[in-house]
Amino acid sequence: MKHISILVPEGHTSLTNIEGAHQILSEVNSSLSSMGKPPLFTVQLIGISEETKQRNGLFTVKPDRLIEDIKKTNLIIIPALHGDPIKALERNREFIPWIIHQRKQGAEIASFCVGAFFLASTGLLTGKQCATHWKLANEFRAMFPDVNLVDDKIMTEEDGIYTSGGAYSYLNLLVYLIEKYAGRDMAILTAKAFMIDIDRTSQSPFIIFQGQKGHEDEPIRKAQAFIESNFQAKITVDQLADMLALGRRSLERRFKKATCNTVTEYIQRVKIEAAKKELETSRKNINEVMYNVGYSDTKAFRIIFKKTTGMTPINYRNKYNNEGVFV
Template structure:
């Protein structure tokens, strides 16, 4: 039987992450019993105190065991933890050496949504792939530059460490873990019972690109603003460099450092974000939207759109414009 440790941190934590993980993994045991098989998981809530208040005292979680009582576990689940990351880490620092020790003993680790920030603070994600909520991807990269963040994925797996993307995508990771530990048949039963879309791997369709301006490089900000105000035009790196009186290589280096995107990638993302909004709210056809955002090559537009969103223009419009889909 595999021991599952669902962490119950101090501070504001995602209750759905904790309760949902407990419910789904416990249901696996129910299905196993229905098949005449022994339980697969011993699921426990693991905390730092016997009573942990949540939501300003609105809820209280009573862990099954304290972290000091768990000598060996097989899977650690880290829920989303809200607030200033430095304060979150300080309040829950007792977990950190225990997580590292358990991983070294062979335990696997799964962080849910922005729980990746806490997991990254252990150092175990350095050099590994990770996902987190797309809206905090740029902040994550600034704090943990040694982690290979892939903000378009809904989940990652790297050397026994799993991470999930934004919000309720943790359900997709849980189904994936169920399949890994209990097999495809049980995973399908779980996905049907909880109505979770099995095999979904991308969070790209949900990303709202808002630009990455949490930096102090003013010329780069001016370049970003110019791109956002003139995205329908043909914009080149040389044009931006001349406008800002910078060398091309200097601009490209500074732009990448400040935004985590190349200039070309940023231009593409601004164009595609404008196209997404048009598909969501207008009755324009694919070619009209394509021309509006500055593309003249249908194949190029479709290729970039799918790369950014994970969906074709037609799929995206049908998914998010109910008036046209009806």
């Protein structure tokens, strides 16, 4: 039987992650029991104090056991820790040596959403792929440059360490883990019971590109503002370099450092974000939207749109436009 430790951190934690993981994994045991089979999991809430207040005291969680009581576990689940990640780390530093010790003993680890910040703080994600909520991708990269953040992914798996993307994508990771531990049939049964969209791989359709402005490079801010105000036009790197009196290489290097995008990538993302808004709110056809955001090549527009959002323009419009289905 696999022992699963769902952490109950101090501070403002996702109770949805904690309760949801406990309920879904426990349901696997119930399903197995109904088939006349033995349970697969021992699921316990693990804390560093006997009582943990959440949401400014609105809720109280009482862990089943404390970390010193658990000598060996098979899977550690780290829920999302909200608020300032540095403060969250300080409040929960006692967990870290225990997590590292369990990892050395062969435990696998899964983090949900922004729980990736806490997992990365242990050093166990260094050099590995990781997903987190797309809204905090830039902050994560700045704090953990040695982690390979893939902000478009619903989940990642590398060497027994798992991470999930934003918010409810933790459900997809849970189903994935159930498939690994209990087989495909049980994963499908669980997905149907909880109405989870199985086999989703990307959170790209949900990303809202707002530009990366959390830096102090003023010329790059000016370049971003120019791009966002003139995205319908053909903007070149040389044009921006001349406007800012910078060398091309210097501009490209500073732009990448400040925004985590090349100039070309940034222009494309601004254009595609504008296209998404038109597809969501208007009845314009795909070609009209394409021209409005500065593309003239239909094939190129469709390729870049799908690469950015994970969906074709027509599928995106049918999913998010409140006017109904288009053909």
